[in-house]
Amino acid sequence: MAARTKYCTSRLKSFVVPLSNxxxxxxxxxxxxxxxxxxxxxxxxxxxxxxxxxxxxxxxxxxxxxxxxxxxxxxxxxxxxxxxxxxxxxxxxxxxxxxxxxxxxSLQRAEWIKFLGVFANLETRANEVYSSVKENYLCLARAAASKAKFKPVVAWMGYYDGIWTFTNDSYKLQFIEDAGGENIDKSINKISYNISSPDDLEALHAILCTVDVIVDETYTLDPASYNKSTFLENIGIEDSSCFAFLSNQSLWRFDRRVQNSTVLDWDDGAVSQPQLVLADLIEALFPTGNYTTTFFRNIAKGEGIISISANMCDRNASTPLEPTMLACQS
The missing domain is CATH 3.40.50 (Rossmann fold)
Structure with a gap:
């Protein structure tokens, strides 16, 4: 048999599949x-x-x-x-x-499993996983759209160097819409507010008085210590009378699962299984009380983090992980 030729140029690389390692x-x-x-x-x-x-x-x-x-x-x-x-x-x-x-x-991000499948001659498995994830995601989105009597207004925002900014990441905005919510960014004329500016702070508080749910994506070196008090201090809220997200206890972060205080499963499992993210957000927007979120925690209710460690691996690592399919009727 002729030897397999491998290529490596500035435009072309070749790999022998399936990969040995x-x-x-x-x-x-x-x-x-x-x-x-x-x-x-x-x-x-x-x-x-x-x-x-x-x-x-x-x-x-x-x-x-x-x-x-x-x-x-x-x-x-x-x-x-x-x-x-x-x-x-x-x-x-x-x-x-x-x-x-x-x-x-989010579904485009999840579809990258097909790219990896090629390297292992596992295209069939990759297609099956993606199809299951996509079908479950779309079912959840249809169910959320059909049962929503109103659209909660959601502010997905983060605090960096004295400035609060509403997200403009398209996949995050799509998550909110697919969960049955309405993004705050459709009704405001700018996305960043400097809390050292009295005018900006007043405008920010006025906007937040129209919000039902907040997703706080502020980066922190210590997620375990980031709580409701941290948020209130960062945003300069003293009188909470007009804020529905506080009276409704709906203040969320996506750092529920974290390893070594800094590594979030939001950048891992949430990418490959977006149906779990969508289910979390549906619970945040339309709480039932009988669903345990995977990636999100409600700091308005004092929910803490889950620290990921090796001793939590309770399956044979050599076998494929089955994607989590959530019950759905649309």
């Missing part, structure tokens, strides 16, 4: 895609323990996966492929760019 640049890399395909057994290297996967952490702890320096280019050549979400800087011939974060909708 691979590594990943695990700084903000959604390893849950590998889990859904059942590929953790072939993962032999990672550049950081900054992952939100219990089973990847367990394999690292057991020595099945080795830590490799992300700048150690020679060490990275030992792997048949090295997956990364970073496109800056020099890349080796075995680098494969995995880019779900560049997509505009």
């Amino acid at each position: 691979y590594s990943a640049d695990t700084y903000r890399f959604p390893v849950s895609f590998f889990e859904l395909l059942g590929l953790l057994v072939n993962m032999k290297g990672m550049t950081s323990d900054a992952v939100a996967s219990e089973c990847v952490l367990k394999l690292l702890e057991e020595g099945e996966i080795k830590l490799v320096g992300r700048n150690e280019s020679q060490q990275l050549t030992q792997f048949a492929a090295h997956f990364t979400v970073e496109t800056d800087g020099a890349q080796g011939c075995n680098f494969a760019n995995f880019m779900p974060f560049g997509e505009q909708t």
Whole structure:
């Protein structure tokens, strides 16, 4: 048999599939895609323990996966492929760019499982997973649209360096609409407000008096200590009489699942399984009290975080993770 020819040019790379092994640049890399395909057994290297996967952490702890320096280019050549979400800087011939974060909708982000499936001859499995996720997501969206008697107004916002900004990320805005809500950004003339400016602060408070639900995406080094008091201090609220989101206790963050205080499953499992995000938001907008959220926590009710650790892996890591399908009737 003729030897397989591999190519590596500025425009073309080739890989021998299925991959015998691979590594990943695990700084903000959604390893849950590998889990859904059942590929953790072939993962032999990672550049950081900054992952939100219990089973990847367990394999690292057991020595099945080795830590490799992300700048150690020679060490990275030992792997048949090295997956990364970073496109800056020099890349080796075995680098494969995995880019779900560049997509505009949550389902487009989830569809990147098909890209990974090609590297393992698992196109059928990838298509099945994506189809299940998409079908469940769309069913939940239809159900939310049909049962909503009114559309709660939602402000998805974050605080950075003294400035509150309403999100303009399209996939977040789409999540709110698909959950049956209305985004605040459709009714305001600017998205950023400096709390050191009395006029800005007054305008911001006036806007928030029209809001039913808030998603606070403010970055913090210590999610466990970020609570309702932190939010109120950051936003300068003293008299809470006009704020429905406070009287209704609907103040949310997406840092419920976190590893080592800084690694959020929002950047991992929430990318590969957006139907769980949508279900969380439907509960936030139309609370039933009988659904436990996966990624979101309600800090208005004092809900805390879940710390992800290796001892939480309760399944065989060599088998595919089945996507969570939520009961839905539309």
